[in-house]
Amino acid sequence: MRTAAALGALAAGMLCSTASGQAASGAASVRVDQVGYAAGAPKRAYLMSRDDATGGAFSVAPAPGGAPLFSGTVGASLGSWSRRYGHVYALDFDAVQTPGTYTLTVVGRAAASSPPFAIASAAALFEQPLANALSFYENQRDGPEFIPSPLRSAPGHLNDRTATAYVTPQVSAGGAFKGYLTSLGETVDASGGWWDAGDYLKFVQTTSYTEDLLLAGVRDFPAQMGASAPGADFTAEARFGIEWLLRMWNDRTRTLYYQVGIGEGNSSILGDHDIWRLPQADDSFAGSDPRARYIRHRPVFRAGPPGSPVSPNLAGRDATAFALCYQVFRGTQPGLAARCLSAGEHIFELADTTPKGNLITAIPFGFYPESEWRDDLELGAGELAIALSSPGALPAGLAHDQPAFYLQRAAQWASSYISHSGSGDPLNLYDVSGLAHFDLVRALRLAGKPTGLAVDEGRLTANLARQLDSAVAQSHEDPFGFGFAWAQADTASHGDGLSVMAAEYEDLTGQPAYRPLSARWLGNVLGANAWGSSLIVGDGTTFPDCPSHQLANLAGSLDGSPAVLAGAVVEGPSDESSKGKVSGMRKCPARGNAFAPYNGKAVFKDDVQSYTTVEPAIDLTASSPLAFSWQIAPASPLPG
Numbered sequence: 001m002r003t004a005a006a007l008g009a010l011a012a013g014m015l016c017s018t019a020s021g022q023a024a025s026g027a028a029s030v031r032v033d034q035v036g037y038a039a040g041a042p043k044r045a046y047l048m049s050r051d052d053a054t055g056g057a058f059s060v061a062p063a064p065g066g067a068p069l070f071s072g073t074v075g076a077s078l079g080s081w082s083r084r085y086g087h088v089y090a091l092d093f094d095a096v097q098t099p100g101t102y103t104l105t106v107v108g109r110a111a112a113s114s115p116p117f118a119i120a121s122a123a124a125l126f127e128q129p130l131a132n133a134l135s136f137y138e139n140q141r142d143g144p145e146f147i148p149s150p151l152r153s154a155p156g157h158l159n160d161r162t163a164t165a166y167v168t169p170q171v172s173a174g175g176a177f178k179g180y181l182t183s184l185g186e187t188v189d190a191s192g193g194w195w196d197a198g199d200y201l202k203f204v205q206t207t208s209y210t211e212d213l214l215l216a217g218v219r220d221f222p223a224q225m226g227a228s229a230p231g232a233d234f235t236a237e238a239r240f241g242i243e244w245l246l247r248m249w250n251d252r253t254r255t256l257y258y259q260v261g262i263g264e265g266n267s268s269i270l271g272d273h274d275i276w277r278l279p280q281a282d283d284s285f286a287g288s289d290p291r292a293r294y295i296r297h298r299p300v301f302r303a304g305p306p307g308s309p310v311s312p313n314l315a316g317r318d319a320t321a322f323a324l325c326y327q328v329f330r331g332t333q334p335g336l337a338a339r340c341l342s343a344g345e346h347i348f349e350l351a352d353t354t355p356k357g358n359l360i361t362a363i364p365f366g367f368y369p370e371s372e373w374r375d376d377l378e379l380g381a382g383e384l385a386i387a388l389s390s391p392g393a394l395p396a397g398l399a400h401d402q403p404a405f406y407l408q409r410a411a412q413w414a415s416s417y418i419s420h421s422g423s424g425d426p427l428n429l430y431d432v433s434g435l436a437h438f439d440l441v442r443a444l445r446l447a448g449k450p451t452g453l454a455v456d457e458g459r460l461t462a463n464l465a466r467q468l469d470s471a472v473a474q475s476h477e478d479p480f481g482f483g484f485a486w487a488q489a490d491t492a493s494h495g496d497g498l499s500v501m502a503a504e505y506e507d508l509t510g511q512p513a514y515r516p517l518s519a520r521w522l523g524n525v526l527g528a529n530a531w532g533s534s535l536i537v538g539d540g541t542t543f544p545d546c547p548s549h550q551l552a553n554l555a556g557s558l559d560g561s562p563a564v565l566a567g568a569v570v571e572g573p574s575d576e577s578s579k580g581k582v583s584g585m586r587k588c589p590a591r592g593n594a595f596a597p598y599n600g601k602a603v604f605k606d607d608v609q610s611y612t613t614v615e616p617a618i619d620l621t622a623s624s625p626l627a628f629s630w631q632i633a634p635a636s637p638l639p640g
Contacts, residue, residue, distance in 0.1 A: 082600025156279025
C-alpha cells in the first residue's frame with residue numbers, strides 16, 4: 001500500500017503525488033476520491049469512526065497548512081461498516097470549487113484528516129489516469145511488438161508465431177489438464193495480443209471484450225482516447241489488439257482459436273501458473289525438459305472444426321470488435337477495415353443461437369464462468385448495423401450491406417436479453433448490455449427510428465434504468481454508497497462499469513438522475529472506500545504495492561515508487577483473500593496486510609499471493625478509460 005504524506009501542486013493540468021509512507025489505523029479515518037473532484041460537481045468524502053461523531057465539525061483547507069475555506073457539521077451515521085468501525089458518515093463539501101490541493105479535517109471525538117486531494121477540471125483530473133491505463137496495455141503486450149518500458153526489456157513468446165493447435169482437453173475438477181494434449185496437425189500464428197492478467201495466458205474471451213470497449217472509446221471520445229487525446233491515444237493499442245483477434249479467427253476456413261497456453265498443469269506437464277518468471281524466459285524455459293514443453297511451445301486451442309457453429313458469446317464479441325474496427329479504421333487503414341468488416345459478418349453468421357452446456361470461454365471454464373450471451377449478440381449486430389451506416393462506399397463482397405438486416409437481429413437479441421436477464425449485471429466481462437443498449441439506441445436513431453422491431457428506444461433505456469436502479473438500491477445497503485456488493489468478485493470493474501452506464505443513460509435521455517452517482521461510484525473505486533485505497537495502480541495516493549502480477553512483482557518496485565504497473569485495475573475487495581507461493585516470487589508486502597484493520601463486510605489484501613483481491617487483468621481495466629472519458633465529456637455523435 002502506498003500512502004502520500006504530501007501532494008504536489010496542480011501543475012499544467014496534472015495531479016502529481018509525492019512521498020510515501022505507511023497509513024496507521026486509528027479510531028477514525030477520512031476517505032476521499034484520491035484522483036480528485038471536478039470543480040463544479042458534487043463532492044463527498046466519508047468519515048469512518050469507532051465512536052459516534054454526529055454533530056462534530058469538519059473543514060476543508062488548502063494543503064499544506066492553509067486556512068479553512070469551508071466548514072461543515074457531521075450528520076447522521078449512514079450505518080456500520082464493521083465491529084471495529086461502527087459508524088460511517090458522509091462529508092459533503094460541494095461549495096468548494098476553486099482549483100487547488102486540499103485536505104479535509106474532522107475535529108472532536110473522531111478526529112482525523114484526509115490525504116491531500118485535488119479540485120480541478122475533469123480534463124485535468126483524468127489526463128494522467130487515462131495515460132496510465134494506456135501504459136498498462138502497452139506493458140501487457142506479448143510478442144515482437146513489445147514496447148520497451150521500465151517494466152519491459154525484451155519481447156516474450158516469439159515461439160507463438162508457429163504454435164501448434166490442439167484438441168480441447170479434459171480437465172480435472174481443480175482445473176488441471178488430464179493426460180497429454182492431442183495435436184490437430186495445424187500451425188497457427190498466435191503471436192502478439194495482450195496477456196490476460198497477472199499470468200501470460202491469452203484468451204479471445206477477455207481480449208474481445210477489452211477490444212470492444214477500447215475501440216468504442218477511440219470512436220466516441222477522440223479527444224480523450226483517440227487521435228486528439230493529449231497523452232492517451234489508444235488507437236495504436238486498439239489496432240494491436242484487433243490484429244491478434246484476426247489471427248485467432250481464420251476467415252478463409254471459418255475457424256476460431258480461442259486460447260493460447262495452459263494455466264494449470266499436472267504431474268507430467270507444467271502450466272503457466274506453476275512457475276514465476278519474466279515473459280522472455282519462456283521460449284527456452286528449462287532447456288529440453290519435457291515437463292516444460294508447453295511453456296516453451298504454447299498450445300493453441302480450437303473452438304471447433306472449420307465452419308462449425310461458434311459459441312455465441314465469442315461470436316458476438318468478435319463481431320463487435322471487427323465491426324468497431326471498421327468504424328474506427330475505415331478512413332485511415334481501409335484494407336484493415338475491410339478485412340475486419342468481412343470477418344465480423346462471417347463470425348456473426350456462425351453464432352450458435354441454441355448453445356448447450358457451458359459456453360466456450362477458457363480452459364477450465366471456471367476461469368471465466370460466463371452464462372449470458374444474448375447481450376453479446378445484441379452488441380455484435382448493433383455494431384455491424386452502425387458499420388454499414390458509415391458514410392462512403394462499403395467494401396465489395398459483403399454478405400449483407402444493409403443496416404436494417406442487423407438492426408432487426410440486434411433488436412431481437414436485445415428483447416430476448418431483457419426478457420431473460422431481468423435487471424442484468426453492471427457493465428463488465430460477463431454482461432455487455434450496458435454498452436449494447438447504449439449503441440443500439442444510437443443505431444436506431446441513426447436509422448431514423450424504424451418501427452416494427454422487437455424493441456424500441458424506450459424499452460432499451462428503461463432496461464438501463466432498471467439496472468441502475470438495482471445499483472441504487474444496493475448503494476442504500478452500503479454506508480459508502482457503492483452500487484455493487486463489496487463481498488463479490490471484480491468489485492472495481494463493476495464500479496467503473498456502473499459509472500459508465502450512469503453517464504450513458506443521461507446522454508441518451510437528457511435526464512441527470514444518476515449524474516452524482518456516476519462520479520461517486522467511480523470515486524469509490526478511487527479511494528472513497530473503507531480501505532482508503534484506490535483500486536487502480538498509480539491512480540491516487542494510496543494503491544496496491546503488491547499486485548498479483550509476475551511482471552510487476554519481478555521488474556517493478558514493491559513499495560509504490562516507480563516503476564509500477566500504472567493503470568492496472570485490480571480485482572478489488574471480495575468475500576475472501578487468497579494465498580499460494582510460487583517459487584521465484586518476491587515477497588510482498590514485507591509485513592502483514594496493512595488493510596486488515598479495515599476489513600469488515602468484505603476483505604482486501606495487498607499481497608502478491610492474493611489473486612482474488614489484487615490481481616489486475618485486461619478486462620478489469622477496460623472500462624476505466626471509458627469511465628474517465630465520460631467524466632470529461634459526452635460521447636461524440638455517430639458518423640452517418
